[in-house]
Amino acid sequence: MLGAARMDEWIDYYDSTHTIYASKLHRDLHFKLIARDIIGYIASPDAVVLDYACGEALSAASVADACGKLYLAEPAPGVRGRLIARFAPNTKIRVRSLEDLTRMAETSVDLVVMNSVAQYMTAEELDSAFAVIRRLLKPNGRLVLGDILRPEVGMLRDVLALLKFARSHGFLKDALYGLASTALSDYRQLRTRVGLQRYSEREMIDKLAAAGFAASRAHQNVGHNPWRMTFVARHAFQRN
Ligand SMILES: C[S@@+](CC[C@H](N)C(=O)[O-])C[C@H]1O[C@@H](n2cnc3c(N)ncnc32)[C@H](O)[C@@H]1O
Numbered sequence: 124m125l126g127a128a129r130m131d132e133w134i135d136y137y138d139s140t141h142t143i144y145a146s147k148l149h150r151d152l153h154f155k156l157i158a159r160d161i162i163g164y165i166a167s168p169d170a171v172v173l174d175y176a177c178g179e180a181l182s183a184a185s186v187a188d189a190c191g192k193l194y195l196a197e198p199a200p201g202v203r204g205r206l207i208a209r210f211a212p213n214t215k216i217r218v219r220s221l222e223d224l225t226r227m228a229e230t231s232v233d234l235v236v237m238n239s240v241a242q243y244m245t246a247e248e249l250d251s252a253f254a255v256i257r258r259l260l261k262p263n264g265r266l267v268l269g270d271i272l273r274p275e276v277g278m279l280r281d282v283l284a285l286l287k288f289a290r291s292h293g294f295l296k297d298a299l300y301g302l303a304s305t306a307l308s309d310y311r312q313l314r315t316r317v318g319l320q321r322y323s324e325r326e327m328i329d330k331l332a333a334a335g336f337a338a339s340r341a342h343q344n345v346g347h348n349p350w351r352m353t354f355v356a357r358h359a360f361q362r363n
Pocket of ligand 1: 131133134137138157175176177178179197198199237238239240243244245248
């Protein structure tokens with residue numbers, strides 16, 4: 124369980140020069156895969172898309188090509204600065220802080236993606252994020268909540284999923300080296316000390332329902348890890 128006082132520590136971690144990606148190839152492939160999966164959820168070329176806690180979002184330009192406007196929201200100030208510099212020439216992309224989202228027009232977004240973020244938030248923080256997102260979503264809009272960790276699936280599965288991804292994309296040596304250095308890294312220390320938030324399928328569907336969403340689990344997770352879950356949620360009053 125994440126301690127409330129420690130919730131910012133993961134944001135600071137992602138703002139640091141961390142080694143979460145085993146190599147440049149791993150990092151680039153990760154963001155390409157996430158972009159491909161996000162694009163799969165874009166229903167129209169005019170869609171307004173919000174990537175909530177997007178990280179470095181290195182392939183955001185291809186997501187922007189597939190939609191009308193892309194908001195990249197990121198809490199880590201250093202990451203946000205790089206996003207602003209990287210995407211300044213792209214007129215379809217706007218970079219925002221999480222606070223900025225509370226000032227955006229309601230019912231203005233078609234698709235919100237929150238991928239690989241909920242595990243770093245306290246349960247209360249995630250509820251607050253759901254409230255912000257629900258306000259922003261159009262009546263027929265969708266929230267895609269990806270990479271949710273299950274209580275019964277431990278770190279070994281993460282390691283095996285990464286090695287499989289690495290082997291099929293030619294960076295197995297980097298991944299093995301990366302795993303060895305991760306074992307000694309700030310990530311490992313934080314993961315042990317602060318922890319990651321986990322939800323069963325039922326718990327997440329109930330949590331989304333309490334926030335006013337009707338949700339179901341997607342057949343496939345966003346990204347490379349099949350042991351983690353993705354949920355697709357809509358306003359509860361909207362019939363499919
Ligand atoms: C693993 S990265 C995921 C980035 C991107 N969504 C992706 O799929 O590659 C985790 C992201 O969550 C953000 N984050 C960490 N702790 C958070 C918190 N307590 N509230 C909101 N965002 C947080 C980090 O700044 C980082 O951008």
